[in-house]
Amino acid sequence: MEILLWLVPAAVTTVLAMLWVSWAGRDGRGEVDRDVAVERLGRALAKELPAQARRTPAATRERTTGIAVRPSHAEARRGGDTRRAS
Template identity: 80%
Template sequence: MEVLLWLAPAVVVTVLAMAWVSWVGRDGHGEVDRDVAVERMGRALGKELPAGTRRTSAPARDRSTGIAVRPSHTRRP
Protein backbone atom coordinates (compact mmCIF):
# COMPACT_ATOMS: atom_id res chain seq x y z
CA MET A 1 0.00 0.00 0.00
CA GLU A 2 2.86 2.36 0.79
CA VAL A 3 4.18 1.96 -2.70
CA LEU A 4 0.96 3.32 -4.19
CA LEU A 5 0.90 6.45 -2.03
CA TRP A 6 3.22 8.27 -4.43
CA LEU A 7 0.42 8.06 -7.02
CA ALA A 8 -2.05 10.03 -4.88
CA PRO A 9 -0.77 13.54 -5.79
CA ALA A 10 -0.80 12.71 -9.50
CA VAL A 11 -4.35 11.35 -9.28
CA VAL A 12 -5.58 14.43 -7.40
CA VAL A 13 -3.96 16.83 -9.88
CA THR A 14 -5.35 14.87 -12.83
CA VAL A 15 -8.91 14.84 -11.44
CA LEU A 16 -8.77 18.56 -10.66
CA ALA A 17 -7.43 19.35 -14.14
CA MET A 18 -10.18 17.28 -15.75
CA ALA A 19 -12.86 19.06 -13.71
CA TRP A 20 -11.41 22.50 -14.49
CA VAL A 21 -11.14 21.82 -18.23
CA SER A 22 -14.68 20.43 -18.39
CA TRP A 23 -16.01 23.53 -16.61
CA VAL A 24 -14.03 26.08 -18.63
CA GLY A 25 -14.70 24.31 -21.93
CA ARG A 26 -18.47 24.43 -21.56
CA ASP A 27 -20.29 26.76 -23.91
CA GLY A 28 -22.26 29.33 -21.89
CA HIS A 29 -21.69 27.58 -18.55
CA GLY A 30 -25.19 26.13 -18.49
CA GLU A 31 -27.05 29.20 -19.71
CA VAL A 32 -28.99 28.09 -22.79
CA ASP A 33 -31.79 30.15 -24.29
CA ARG A 34 -34.65 27.74 -24.98
CA ASP A 35 -35.78 29.52 -28.16
CA VAL A 36 -32.27 29.50 -29.60
CA ALA A 37 -31.84 25.82 -28.77
CA VAL A 38 -35.14 24.94 -30.49
CA GLU A 39 -34.16 26.95 -33.55
CA ARG A 40 -30.76 25.22 -33.76
CA MET A 41 -32.34 21.79 -33.45
CA GLY A 42 -34.89 22.63 -36.15
CA ARG A 43 -32.13 23.70 -38.53
CA ALA A 44 -30.11 20.57 -37.80
CA LEU A 45 -33.09 18.27 -38.36
CA GLY A 46 -34.11 20.06 -41.54
CA LYS A 47 -30.66 19.90 -43.09
CA GLU A 48 -30.30 17.83 -46.25
CA LEU A 49 -28.10 14.78 -45.99
CA PRO A 50 -24.99 14.67 -48.21
CA ALA A 51 -25.29 12.76 -51.49
CA GLY A 52 -24.69 9.05 -51.06
CA THR A 53 -25.94 9.08 -47.49
CA ARG A 54 -29.22 7.42 -46.78
CA ARG A 55 -31.09 6.49 -43.68
CA THR A 56 -31.36 2.76 -43.25
CA SER A 57 -32.55 0.46 -40.56
CA ALA A 58 -30.14 -1.59 -38.49
CA PRO A 59 -28.80 -4.65 -40.29
CA ALA A 60 -30.37 -7.99 -39.46
CA ARG A 61 -28.49 -9.68 -36.67
CA ASP A 62 -26.75 -12.93 -37.49
CA ARG A 63 -28.06 -15.67 -35.22
CA SER A 64 -24.69 -17.29 -34.74
CA THR A 65 -24.34 -19.88 -32.01
CA GLY A 66 -20.60 -19.45 -31.88
CA ILE A 67 -19.99 -22.99 -33.12
CA ALA A 68 -18.63 -23.61 -36.60
CA VAL A 69 -20.75 -26.25 -38.35
CA ARG A 70 -19.97 -27.69 -41.74
CA PRO A 71 -22.88 -28.44 -44.00
CA SER A 72 -23.58 -32.17 -43.96
CA HIS A 73 -24.45 -32.29 -47.63
CA THR A 74 -23.65 -30.26 -50.72
CA ARG A 75 -26.06 -29.38 -53.49
CA ARG A 76 -25.14 -30.32 -57.00
CA PRO A 77 -26.90 -28.79 -60.01
Protein backbone atom coordinates (compact mmCIF):
# COMPACT_ATOMS: atom_id res chain seq x y z
CA MET A 1 0.00 0.00 0.00
CA GLU A 2 2.90 2.35 0.73
CA ILE A 3 4.07 2.08 -2.85
CA LEU A 4 0.81 3.73 -4.02
CA LEU A 5 1.31 6.82 -1.83
CA TRP A 6 3.12 8.56 -4.67
CA LEU A 7 -0.21 8.66 -6.52
CA VAL A 8 -1.88 10.81 -3.83
CA PRO A 9 -0.49 14.19 -5.02
CA ALA A 10 -1.50 13.43 -8.61
CA ALA A 11 -5.00 12.36 -7.53
CA VAL A 12 -5.48 15.48 -5.39
CA THR A 13 -4.27 17.71 -8.23
CA THR A 14 -6.63 15.99 -10.67
CA VAL A 15 -9.63 16.40 -8.35
CA LEU A 16 -8.82 20.07 -7.76
CA ALA A 17 -8.47 20.65 -11.51
CA MET A 18 -11.84 18.99 -12.16
CA LEU A 19 -13.50 21.15 -9.51
CA TRP A 20 -11.97 24.34 -10.90
CA VAL A 21 -12.99 23.50 -14.48
CA SER A 22 -16.55 22.69 -13.43
CA TRP A 23 -16.76 26.06 -11.61
CA ALA A 24 -15.14 28.06 -14.43
CA GLY A 25 -17.30 26.43 -17.12
CA ARG A 26 -20.65 26.91 -15.43
CA ASP A 27 -23.51 28.67 -17.22
CA GLY A 28 -23.82 32.41 -17.00
CA ARG A 29 -20.20 33.42 -17.51
CA GLY A 30 -19.76 35.44 -20.71
CA GLU A 31 -23.32 34.82 -21.86
CA VAL A 32 -24.33 36.60 -25.07
CA ASP A 33 -27.88 37.78 -25.72
CA ARG A 34 -29.71 35.35 -28.03
CA ASP A 35 -30.78 38.10 -30.44
CA VAL A 36 -27.22 39.37 -30.73
CA ALA A 37 -25.96 35.85 -31.41
CA VAL A 38 -28.58 35.31 -34.14
CA GLU A 39 -27.64 38.64 -35.74
CA ARG A 40 -23.93 37.73 -35.74
CA LEU A 41 -24.68 34.34 -37.26
CA GLY A 42 -26.82 35.94 -39.98
CA ARG A 43 -24.04 38.38 -40.89
CA ALA A 44 -21.47 35.59 -41.01
CA LEU A 45 -23.65 33.43 -43.26
CA ALA A 46 -24.47 36.35 -45.58
CA LYS A 47 -20.82 37.23 -46.13
CA GLU A 48 -19.44 36.52 -49.57
CA LEU A 49 -16.63 34.02 -49.37
CA PRO A 50 -13.43 34.72 -51.30
CA ALA A 51 -12.78 32.55 -54.32
CA GLN A 52 -10.69 29.59 -53.34
CA ALA A 53 -7.40 29.19 -55.13
CA ARG A 54 -7.38 25.96 -57.08
CA ARG A 55 -4.92 23.62 -55.52
CA THR A 56 -3.22 21.05 -57.67
CA PRO A 57 -2.60 17.69 -56.08
CA ALA A 58 0.98 17.00 -55.14
CA ALA A 59 2.82 14.80 -57.59
CA THR A 60 3.01 11.27 -56.28
CA ARG A 61 6.47 9.87 -56.31
CA GLU A 62 7.14 6.25 -57.02
CA ARG A 63 7.82 4.52 -53.76
CA THR A 64 11.23 2.97 -53.72
CA THR A 65 11.90 -0.09 -51.65
CA GLY A 66 15.59 -0.38 -52.36
CA ILE A 67 15.05 -3.66 -54.20
CA ALA A 68 15.66 -3.98 -57.92
CA VAL A 69 12.62 -5.42 -59.68
CA ARG A 70 12.71 -6.85 -63.16
CA PRO A 71 9.87 -6.00 -65.52
CA SER A 72 7.16 -8.62 -65.70
CA HIS A 73 6.72 -10.89 -68.67
CA ALA A 74 3.60 -8.98 -69.71
CA GLU A 75 5.63 -5.79 -70.11
CA ALA A 76 8.18 -7.63 -72.25
CA ARG A 77 5.41 -8.87 -74.57
CA ARG A 78 4.03 -5.38 -75.00
CA GLY A 79 7.29 -4.17 -76.46
CA GLY A 80 9.27 -3.42 -73.37
CA ASP A 81 12.86 -4.38 -72.98
CA THR A 82 13.51 -7.40 -75.24
CA ARG A 83 16.85 -8.39 -73.70
CA ARG A 84 16.93 -11.53 -71.62
CA ALA A 85 19.26 -12.65 -68.92
CA SER A 86 21.32 -15.66 -69.84
